[in-house]
Amino acid sequence: MSKKGDANNQIQEGIQEFEYRKNIRKKNSLTKEEFQKSNVHLSDKQQSLYKGIRNSTLTVVHGPAGTSKTYTTCYAALALLADKKIEKIIITKPIQESGENLGFLPGSMEDKLHPYKQSYYTTFCKIIGKVSTDMLFATEEIVFEPLAYMRGSTYDNCIMLLDECQNASIKQLMLWVTRLGKDSRAVMMGDTSQYDVRKKDSGYNDFIKMVDGMDELCMFEFNNSDIVRNKFLIQIANRYDKYRSEQKEF
DSSP states (O other): OOHHHHHHHHHHHHHHHHHHHHHHHHHHSOOHHHHHTTOOOOOHHHHHHHHHHHHOSEEEEEOOTTSOHHHHHHHHHHHHHHTTSOSEEEEEOOOOOSSSOOOOOOSOHHHHHHHHHHHHHHHHHHHHOHHHHHHHHHTTSEEEOOGGGOTTOOBOSEEEEEOOGGGSOHHHHHHHHTTBOTTOEEEEEEOTTOOSSOGGGOOHHHHHHHHTTOTTEEEEEOOGGGOOSOTHHHHHHHHHHHHHHHOTTO
């Protein structure tokens, strides 16, 4: 077969693949009825964040671990998907290990990225269950995008989620937020008490100062008293804050 014939076949296969995915997405997309089965009840503080995400182009969330930053954000993203306000959820996290180097991970690119998207996956499963979560990943209505490969991309009609922002540089944060396309919104989550990079290499605090006061911005903060994961963590977080304040290197 000629090269021209091969090219035409590839084009046709691409069109068929696109139509197939579009039809599958239309058939299996999360519905309002299915989403409401999750029966999630948000606290007043979580409800405020939920409303902020729905009504803002950029939402910046910061607070200690265990305050439901990721959970509430994922819930809001799924609600927007169920309401057909968006077509896709783009999830991202800096590829950074917590304090120890595990070396090169074996396997395909998907295998290597699995540990970094696992926390998102677990959260989505808690809200809508494993079957619905797997379907949304299979139809690419939820997509994990590594920061390193986002340059040149534009994401329309979606919500972009970036977790662990304290581990990203200002350049990485700017790279991420400037992927924002038409009819899209973005949510940043971070905990400035826990860095897996040198504090001076983090751009999160500088980014927060830079965007503060902008239009269409929701700036949201959780504190230690908002911890819901385990109330014992409130004592730990308060002690850790005191410890950090006494250490010159923090």
